[in-house]
Amino acid sequence: MARFLLVRVLNGIVVLWLVSMAVFALFFVAPSNVARTIAGRQATPETIAAINERLGLDQPVWKQYLDFVGNLLHGDLGYDYYYQLSVTQIIREALPITLSLAVGAAIIWMVLGVFNGVISAVFPRTLADRGLTVFALFFFSMPTFLLALVLLYFLYFKLTVNGHAWFPAGGYVPLSDGLWPWVNHLLLPWLALALVSAAAYTRLTRASMLDVLGEDYIRTARAKGLPESRVVVRHGLRSALTPVITQFGIDLGQLIGGVVVTETVFSLPGLGKTSIDAIRQQDLPVIIGIVLFAAAAVVVANIVVDIMYAVLDPRVRIH
Amino acid sequence: MALLEVKDLSVSFATDDGVVRAVREMSFELDRGKTLGIVGESGSGKSVCTQTITGLTRGAEVHGEAWFDGIELIGAPSRVLRTIRGVRIGMIFQDPLSSLHPAYKVGWQITELIHAHDTLISRRRARARAAELLGLVGIPRAADRLDDYPHQFSGGMRQRVMIAMAMALNPDLLIADEPTTALDVTVQAQVLTVMRRLQEEFGTAIVLITHDLGVVAEMADDVVVMYAGKIMEKASRRDIFYRYHNPYTEGLFKSLPGQLPTRARLQSIAGSPPSLINLPTGCPFRPRCPYAFDRCVEDPPLVQVYSGLQHSACWLPRDLQERERARVTRLAEEEPA
Numbered sequence A: 001m002a003r004f005l006l007v008r009v010l011n012g013i014v015v016l017w018l019v020s021m022a023v024f025a026l027f028f029v030a031p032s033n034v035a036r037t038i039a040g041r042q043a044t045p046e047t048i049a050a051i052n053e054r055l056g057l058d059q060p061v062w063k064q065y066l067d068f069v070g071n072l073l074h075g076d077l078g079y080d081y082y083y084q085l086s087v088t089q090i091i092r093e094a095l096p097i098t099l100s101l102a103v104g105a106a107i108i109w110m111v112l113g114v115f116n117g118v119i120s121a122v123f124p125r126t127l128a129d130r131g132l133t134v135f136a137l138f139f140f141s142m143p144t145f146l147l148a149l150v151l152l153y154f155l156y157f158k159l160t161v162n163g164h165a166w167f168p169a170g171g172y173v174p175l176s177d178g179l180w181p182w183v184n185h186l187l188l189p190w191l192a193l194a195l196v197s198a199a200a201y202t203r204l205t206r207a208s209m210l211d212v213l214g215e216d217y218i219r220t221a222r223a224k225g226l227p228e229s230r231v232v233v234r235h236g237l238r239s240a241l242t243p244v245i246t247q248f249g250i251d252l253g254q255l256i257g258g259v260v261v262t263e264t265v266f267s268l269p270g271l272g273k274t275s276i277d278a279i280r281q282q283d284l285p286v287i288i289g290i291v292l293f294a295a296a297a298v299v300v301a302n303i304v305v306d307i308m309y310a311v312l313d314p315r316v317r318i319h
Numbered sequence B: 001m002a003l004l005e006v007k008d009l010s011v012s013f014a015t016d017d018g019v020v021r022a023v024r025e026m027s028f029e030l031d032r033g034k035t036l037g038i039v040g041e042s043g044s045g046k047s048v049c050t051q052t053i054t055g056l057t058r059g060a061e062v063h064g065e066a067w068f069d070g071i072e073l074i075g076a077p078s079r080v081l082r083t084i085r086g087v088r089i090g091m092i093f094q095d096p097l098s099s100l101h102p103a104y105k106v107g108w109q110i111t112e113l114i115h116a117h118d119t120l121i122s123r124r125r126a127r128a129r130a131a132e133l134l135g136l137v138g139i140p141r142a143a144d145r146l147d148d149y150p151h152q153f154s155g156g157m158r159q160r161v162m163i164a165m166a167m168a169l170n171p172d173l174l175i176a177d178e179p180t181t182a183l184d185v186t187v188q189a190q191v192l193t194v195m196r197r198l199q200e201e202f203g204t205a206i207v208l209i210t211h212d213l214g215v216v217a218e219m220a221d222d223v224v225v226m227y228a229g230k231i232m233e234k235a236s237r238r239d240i241f242y243r244y245h246n247p248y249t250e251g252l253f254k255s256l257p258g259q260l261p262t263r264a265r266l267q268s269i270a271g272s273p274p275s276l277i278n279l280p281t282g283c284p285f286r287p288r289c290p291y292a293f294d295r296c297v298e299d300p301p302l303v304q305v306y307s308g309l310q311h312s313a314c315w316l317p318r319d320l321q322e323r324e325r326a327r328v329t330r331l332a333e334e335e336p337a
């Protein structure tokens, strides 16, 4: 297990290194006009040169990259081009918003997906199963941005126009301002992000659960005289969760895409929206900082999922 | 009164291809402490029959009765069945690896059963009992092995774990569904020995399902021979082995090395069992039966009773059958090999 973890961590570091190079390369393929944007329309070439020099943009790319890596090893992600704010600080401020969104959505999607999937599998071909299948197919075929807009239209716009301003149009309120305002601002983004995946996980859990319920050890559990609920949850779900958790690990990467879209639609100033703004302004240090941070988060999450996988399946643990 | 009394049990499944008639009008009895062997080719309804009795077949249409110690099991609410399964009827199955949960330690799986039926027992006592049971079925270093997972045991040891679990609460009846089929020969013998030893110690009755007549010879007091969901012959072990009447029973013996007089060649029964969806009229064995005659096509054979206890579903009269058997054996020997 320790060796396995070490290998995974080393792999992760290589991945992060490749990601940082890729972002750097992409940025310098496109012509940069950061200095011009900062200097304004009437800027003289001297001003622009001065700005480029101050930002280090006059250096060759490889030199910029080495400087960046050198700073990174000291835990310093640099400063943004426009306001000279520390990128670490920018990430630290945006992170709670993104975490609230992503973790909340992931919980909703897992709980909803697994619960619906189990119900579907335990009562196959019943009304409940068919209803959940329709639910799943409906949301499954819907892109996150569309769902986000639909939710905004019906649950914000239509309700507000009819005098029920239950949900805000967007924005973020920290948890320290109270539980309800926080939940209230996040509910629509959560649903936008969660329902699509919940639908997929309903199908996944249903299939996995149907497989498992046909296993011999389920028959043994019933032969032991256990209550059916225990047979389904402790014996069935226990095994059926393994592929679901594996899929969850794979989907964490995609979650990032969904977060970017959702934050943009609901104007949540989290990492996603910050990075979109940074890309618009070609603010390289911010882009790289966020991309690296997100990649690191995915790497760590995948290692955690692998550990969970080993805990769930003792046959994996031994080898 | 018999411990288990099954009367006219029929089980069918509605499938996309039609109604599968897996078990038809099956009746048998089993006394306390005795062993009933159920033999038949695979697909003859042995598992469906025993699993229906314990309420484990799902989505089946069931008719008939199954009385267990005065309790009707067919159609009993699951609340009642739960107080019988695992407590008064233990069950073991063909493949011990797939029958044990791969993600739980064997000790946990055994104590789970104990706790499910005895909510007062302490964890420590349940665990001690589990260790004692593993020792009882002959697993070395039993206490140390409680924390091992099923995949860490060999096939024979796994089946011993299953037996230990099935016997944990000292049931009146053990249903063993092909318990040794997946094991190699030496291990088979050891597992059967364990079962017989526990049976003697606790007075457990056993329903032993097998397609191996050797296992029947070793274990059974009475034998039920099944074919295509029907009982073809039912008798004491002695009668089945020395005075069988039914041509299907004979076919089973012929497919077994060294059971018949030396000249008889080893042959499996030609042909294959009928579709359980479109059963032939008359006797289900008729397409494969070397003795079949006109009547077998038209009418399903009535069960004939010989010497009080031996039942055979076959139109052949006893004496005529003897004559016929001689004729067929002669034909088989004259035929060039």
Ligand SMILES: Nc1ncnc2c1ncn2[C@@H]1O[C@H](COP(=O)(O)OP(=O)(O)O)[C@@H](O)[C@H]1O
Binding pocket: B013, B015, B020, B022, B040, B041, B042, B043, B044, B045, B046, B047, B048, B049, B058, B276
């Ligand atoms: N749930 C089910 N649905 C449809 N057919 C089934 C079902 N369970 C068993 N059968 C059929 O019933 C017949 C008897 O099966 P079984 O009792 O398992 O035979 P065996 O004597 O080998 O134990 C088989 O043809 C099998 O395909």
Ligand code: SF4
Binding pocket: B246, B247, B248, B283, B284, B285, B286, B287, B289, B290, B291, B292, B293, B296, B301, B313, B314, B315, B316
């Ligand atoms: S009834 Fe006829 S076909 Fe059936 S076993 Fe007897 S002789 Fe054979």
Ligand SMILES: [Mg+2]
Binding pocket: B046, B047, B048, B177, B178
């Ligand atoms: Mg079977």
